[in-house]
Amino acid sequence: MLVVLKIGGSVISNKNEPYSLRADYLRKLGPILREFVRKGNSLVVIHGGGSFGHPKVKEILEKGSDLRREGWDVVNLMLEMSLRVARELGENFVVHSSSSIWCSSGPFVRPILDSLRLGWIPILQGNVVYPGRVLSGDEIAVALARELRADYLLFATDVDGVYDEWPQGKPLKYVKACEVSAKESDSIDVTGGMKKKLEEINKLPPTICARIFNGLVPENVEKALYGEDVGTLVCPC
Numbered sequence: 001m002l003v004v005l006k007i008g009g010s011v012i013s014n015k016n017e018p019y020s021l022r023a024d025y026l027r028k029l030g031p032i033l034r035e036f037v038r039k040g041n042s043l044v045v046i047h048g049g050g051s052f053g054h055p056k057v058k059e060i061l062e063k064g065s066d067l068r069r070e071g072w073d074v075v076n077l078m079l080e081m082s083l084r085v086a087r088e089l090g091e092n093f094v095v096h097s098s099s100s101i102w103c104s105s106g107p108f109v110r111p112i113l114d115s116l117r118l119g120w121i122p123i124l125q126g127n128v129v130y131p132g133r134v135l136s137g138d139e140i141a142v143a144l145a146r147e148l149r150a151d152y153l154l155f156a157t158d159v160d161g162v163y164d165e166w167p168q169g170k171p172l173k174y175v176k177a178c179e180v181s182a183k184e185s186d187s188i189d190v191t192g193g194m195k196k197k198l199e200e201i202n203k204l205p206p207t208i209c210a211r212i213f214n215g216l217v218p219e220n221v222e223k224a225l226y227g228e229d230v231g232t233l234v235c236p237c
């Protein structure tokens, strides 16, 4: 079984407090992910910008600069975030730079496959890529799920799934990506929140669906990894 898991920045950091990593959460999550791989499965983890990437990009744009000039600062910050995430998750996790594997045609997957062959767990991150644009972890997750022919594509985020109406509605069990009108995130966010996730999921081939669920509860991540019904199953239209 090969699973691509995008862990939202809203899960591993507090998006309302700059540069805040949820270390305790990651220490609980590490053994769950490791055990999944120990059982003979393959796992690729992508994390979002959370309270690191999003405020940094906003700061650069608000002072009138742009990511062609100052994107390097975001790249290095996101790699620092990934290294901290990897350290808290523990053994076997290895950081790959999304900026280094992303080509104009999509991801160059060879280095990721090599890590998987060694039984390691690659970590990538939403980041700035050439020629100076923000590449969301959501886009990376969808592209990798397609390229690696993943069995499951999972999005752990800070809400119980896709709501029929945000915020006053309720989470849906199943939805087609083009049949619900999602909005952006309520926190500082430069990539488009749930709306962006659904747009990206809609680019999947018809054979792959994605699951969006509340990853703040580590047990939910475990359930989703083993194919249990948590959150919302989202299929392309």
Ligand SMILES: Nc1ncnc2c1ncn2[C@@H]1O[C@H](COP(=O)(O)OP(=O)(O)OP(=O)(O)O)[C@@H](O)[C@H]1O
Pocket (backbone or CB within 6 Å): 007, 008, 009, 010, 011, 047, 048, 049, 050, 051, 137, 156, 157, 158, 159, 161, 162, 163, 164, 165, 166, 181, 182, 183, 184, 185, 186, 187, 189, 191, 192, 193, 194, 195
């Ligand atoms: N219909 C909807 N259902 C659920 N959440 C929605 C909906 N519309 C908008 N949202 C917002 O989208 C947010 C989730 O997207 P967001 O991009 O913040 O998550 P993430 O991927 O976990 O974080 P990051 O972008 O930092 O990786 C929710 O917290 C909520 O504020």
Ligand SMILES: C=C(C)CCOP(=O)(O)O
Pocket (backbone or CB within 6 Å): 009, 047, 048, 049, 050, 053, 054, 057, 074, 078, 125, 126, 127, 128, 134, 135, 136, 137, 138, 190, 191
């Ligand atoms: C803001 C940056 C640098 C990455 C955004 O990735 P996302 O949080 O997955 O959308």
